[in-house]
């Protein structure tokens with residue numbers, strides 16, 4: 001395999017991991033809206049989201065970071081546009097990691113007997129993180145695709 005083929009394989013891996021991550025985040029957003037419709041769902045939402053974050057989302061985020069770093073390493077040159085793209089991607093990841101920390105802490109509070117009102121407050125924070133993260137991820141995706149198109153020519 002030559003360098004271009006290796007780059008393309010890693011870029012496809014980057015896209016697959018990003019798509020799976022996006023699907024998980026969209027599903028989590030649906031789950032997090034439920035406590036605002038029915039109070040009694042606050043506990044179940046907290047427990048479900050905890051395990052989804054630990055078993056599914058965290059590994060996917062790490063895979064996005066790994067493939068992104070792989071692409072940086074395999075790139076012939078890193079332009080300013082690359083740096084802006086990586087900046088938005090890293091911001092989206094940073095917001096997501098913060099969100100995971102909120103979710104893990106919320107579930108510890110649930111186990112300690114926190115009232116559902118407190119759990120719903122954390123749900124609101126999670127939804128705000130989704131909105132901010134989505135904006136940063138959308139910017140990274142647009143820049144990523146335009147870099148890809150420029151590279152292909």
Ligand code: HEM
Nearest residue numbers: 011068069071072086089090092137140141144145147148
């Ligand atoms: C939300 C996070 C991210 C999104 C939405 C995103 C999106 C994308 C997309 C759509 C591409 C184009 C892939 C292709 O050409 O087939 C791409 C390429 C790339 N990504 Fe990401 N990415 C993210 C995070 C990261 C991170 C954290 C890094 C670095 C650590 C990174 C580094 C790169 C590099 C170097 C390329 C290759 C650009 C080129 O074609 O020259 N990405 N990304």
